[in-house]
């Protein structure tokens with residue numbers, strides 16, 4: 090593990106961003122090779138949503154990885170979170186521009202009345218304050234405790250994003266349910282740790 | 296009627312032969328080795344009269360039509376049918392006709408359709424997921440078949456059942472829906488001249504992923520009403536229960552007429568994206584009854600379509 094950590098120390102934030110840009114770059118490449126299938130808009134929309142969700146899950150895995158496997162990736166959590174936000178934003182933008190094609194009346198109606206869109210939108214809105222406070226300056230300004238509290242929003246955001254995925258399928262599909270189960274398990278683990286810590290902090294009663 | 300545009304030519308007549316050859320190669324490829332006989336038959340190209348009911352809009356390419364399908368018997372993804380339908384056995388094929396008919400029975404497909412003239416019907420096709428295509432079907436009015444088997448006076452509805460064969464249909468094996476797929480029409484809808492049983496498209500026998508060898512096409516309703524690979528047609532006096540109604544009664548009604556005024560909880564039905572335009576496939580306004588109102592609106596006189604969705 091020390092070897093891994095020594096290697097990871099050499100990884101700079103820009104490298105994480107470069108790595109994170111690969112799925113988007115591949116999508117752009119596929120536009121030019123005509124490899125996006127018969128409905129390229131849906132292919133792009135789906136892929137961006139999928140990557141956003143995967144990055145959110147990756148972000149949630151950082152703490153458990155450190156505690157359970159001793160692998161410390163905490164240094165990259167910010168970049169992973171920012172990338173998740175960028176992909177969610179692109180996903181949303183593709184929906185507005187290429188799918189709904191700026192039909193604002195329909196966009197407005199969908200954002201408040203289609204359950205799966207409302208839920209995706211809520212997940213997105215929760216990511217906004219997180220992205221806006223993803224700097225050392227923000228941590229200083231808010232104070233570490235308040236900042237941490239705010240960033241607990243990742244959990245409900247991830248749960249909502251997974252519910253969004255489950256709900257947009259017309260029938261029960263395996264993949265979205267697997268995401269939802271995984272995210273719920275990660276959340277449960279954190280809550281359990283937290284409860285134990287709480288217990289440990291209160292002096293044992295006789 | 297918009298047949299002032301109708302020149303008496305099939306769409307196939309004005310499509311360059313080069314494209315036809317490509318299509319044939321594609322079809323044969325998609326159909327797999329078992330379909331050699333069929334591909335052979337397709338060489339002769341199915342003879343079909345043009346129809347005044349055809350739209351003058353340009354059809355989607357065969358690649359679009361055979362590569363983008365909702366056919367959950369083969370999987371959820373729209374590319375699954377093209378991938379997995381190749382091994383479907385479509386000959387021999389028989390259709391059970393039962394219920395309130397004079398001549399019930401298990402009919403071999405050929406016997407059932409023998410002598411009925413085929414027509415080319417270029418129809419708009421609108422999916423409930425708010426996308427659409429234009430498809431040059433080949434088929435004949437359902438009414439012709441119903442007349443042949445003799446509909447009894449008490450019959451008020453027609454129920455359709457699709458093939459559910461787990462060893463050839465991965466989506467059936469995986470239990471993706473409550474199989475077999477079931478659909479239904481009211482008798483007057485079934486008898487409407489727009490309602491056809493299609494056995495081909497683009498001048499060729501029906502590709503497997505589009506519902507070979509015979510499927511329903513009801514162009515003023517959302518695509519899921521047009522059941523594929525039919526194995527049973529029953530005349531009933533009660534409204535049949537359909538697959539989607541069973542799964543989500545609040546989302547899918549029995550009528551499922553294309554209607555921008557009646558919202559689906561999941562998709563706005565105000566507009567649709569025309570597949571085939573690539574990245575910039577244009578979104579256009581959806582027309583009530585998918586633009587077929589002049590032929591079918593009268594069927595629903597006095598009915599509240601927001602209630603009977």
Ligand code: HEM
Nearest residue numbers: 135138139141142177181184206209210212213250254257
């Ligand atoms: C955190 C925010 C979000 C995440 C993580 C997310 C994730 C996803 C995922 C994983 C899919 C399915 C991809 C697939 O099928 O492989 C999806 C589909 C979709 N999402 Fe999102 N989403 C988010 C926000 C939004 C927002 C804000 C909107 C629009 C207002 C939206 C609209 C859609 C649409 C329209 C689809 C495709 C539905 C279809 O098949 O037609 N999503 N999203």
